Amino acid sequence: MRGFRFVATAAALLALASTARGAKGKIIYADDIDKWKVEVFAGSRNPGGLLQGPVREAGLSHAASLCFLPTGEGFLAADGVIMTITKDKTVRFFAGTPGLPGHADGPASQALLGRQLSITPDNKGGFYIGDRSNRCVRRLSKKDDAWVVETVAGDPSVPAWGKKPTDGTGKEAVFKYLHSNVAADKEGNAYIMDKNFLRRIAPDGKVETLNPGGGTGKPGDGALEKARFSLIMGGAISFGDGDTLYVADRWNFCVREVDLAKKTVSTIVGPSRGYIDGPAKSVGFHGGTTHMVWDPWRKRLYATGADDWGLRAFKDGQMRTIAGGGRRGKGTSGPAKSAGLHWTGVRAVDPRPPHDIYFSSGNEWQGLIGRLYKEGE
């Protein structure tokens, strides 16, 4: 026990030291940062868990994933439920049973979902749900005018402990631990990082590992088949333009670019530690790269580190801070530069103009979803 405590203390000291390094990081603000503002978009300071109602009074609990449709509706994955934000800014339960996490397929109103979820639109008007708690990928789709949840791949009733990630169709496939969110391509395939293996799930449930010769390890550029990543308890993926898939490679402190057509992987940002803006190769992340969203309208990649104080954008080979960044920032509304962000996670970009950016954060932002917008747009 004494040894364990020593290790824990040492880890805490290292974390503090890391914090100090992060504080000394290099911040380069975007040229137009003075035009950007933040405000609370959704959620409330409600310690009571999930709650429906007006968007600024809703209880969002641990809302971990957010997406918007071109229609203006938003969808949130939070603590065993999918919630919708209607066009008139009302939050409703959409699938899953509040307070009863679990695994059961069926009508959205009766389905049980795990506590740790991610959501992304598929190409047929429905959604893929990455169900980390149940080690499976699920689909939420409309059938005969009713929304239904089904498990596309993976079988939570069969323990995966001691097994390797296994390809197959539907229940044959074995997922180990879904470190990332789920993303989908234009053909309707879902992708997810499963124990540092990039898995592709076809609409019929066929699961294929794209880096079977890889797994956990240091970043090295080259063939996707042997690519190694280091996502543990965090990390993200996001589709870029064309066949590009970006991976927030958390513990390698970098962003990887996967070219799915050429089947190659390369490091495009980092690796380095600490909150460091600037040229691609010198960019660092504090606590590892954990959240990332591609903005196809502005052609830039938003990325946040686990312990970063800001939200940053990568474009033309340069990383720049577009919100927060200063440790003394405070407040949940006002100029983006002075926003009090910490443990920030970029979550989504609205597909409708002016393509506002949505994020979660810690401290004052707990339980809230923030909106980053450019004044006048």
Next chain:
Amino acid sequence: MRSQISLVAAILVTLIAPARAGEPVVGEEVTVVEGAAVASPRAVFAGGSYLVIWQDGWPGANATADIVGVRLAPKTLAPAGEPFKICAADEAQFAPAIAAAGDVALVAWQDFRNGKDLDIRAVRVDAKTGKLLGEEIEVAVKAGNQARPAVAASGEGFLVVWQEARGGGTYGISGARVSKDGKVLDAKPVSYAESGANPVASASGGKYLVAWAQKKRRLSTSAALVDAATGKLEKVLGGKNGINGPCGNGIAIAHDGAGNFMTVAGRESFPNPWGWPGPGAVLLSRVNAGGATPEANLDYAYRLNNVCGRKVPNVVDTATWGKADKWHAGAPGGFKGTRDGLWPNGWPGVAYDGKGAYLFVWVKGKIAPDRLNLTNLNIWLRGMDAKSLAVKVADRKVAAADGVDETRPVLVAGPVGEILLLYERLEPGAARRVAARAIGLAGGE
């Protein structure tokens, strides 16, 4: 090795031993209602029977939920008549609460009939017949969310409390008295706290105790005494951590009829393969007549540091890590298993046994092999002396069917010598029931 064998033997005895002489006798399970989306059962004993209410339906988009009730006979829990609708308006009526003043019960719920925000509505029910008395009562129906009601009855009338949106994305705790004849006596609701959620209430000794969840250093329980005659706030209780530092989920209250209250709150487990962020817990906190809160100032670290040796009597349950006996029980530790393989999961209930002790129930499960979820949730029971907090009824399972999750229990004081246990029973494939068991107390009729 010997100690390990003793430990295993002790655990087995705990799990399989029937009630000892003088201990409560837990009756057979009775199905109150089955349905795809039955949930949130609550009950009161009044008019010679239990009036059990629940939410029937899912409260989300493209669905409806109603409030339904049925009367059950004590002891046998046989239904006294058919289930009856209490409210079946458009959209969702859900999360009901109930209390009775004499033979008149007040059922309150949160209502989403306008499709935009939550209101608090209520109706009186004749506990002897199950008939609705008068029109629906608009307790709190202004714009914005008024949610999660609780009801207490003082004998002369009722206090309905709820969490109310206060602007800027904040919630406070509000309440209003309702007379036995169904009039809202506080046209302007009384504010009991500027911030908080999930309130509960109980009445004893001319006072209401209102308790709620509040984000202090962690989610904790805060409470206040309210004058039953006027509905005015008398005293905010506790210290910097409220009355129950690290627990604020699923708060429940009971009282001894002499102005002394017992509160209990939980914390859910949230396992992951690396042992973070740790197991759940169930902690009690007393509010004595006059407002003394003996457990209020025990801080979080103190409680958890000492719970291994059971030095902190207000810890009803929390896990002790396996292979790390001296690590703080209940605290995140990066360990992979608990000593007995069980994980407390909050959702406590409490009731007074009429003879100086409180019975507690809560949910406890095993961790699944992948350490991502709890599985096989069961309901456990313990009895504790109201004054000394000595354990009078050792921990034991009271609802533990194979392959079934039993969760969200509620204890309801019944006729002399009996307590009702209500809970949700989740079958494989998500079929659901509201189930009940009568708990016969030693010396009861």
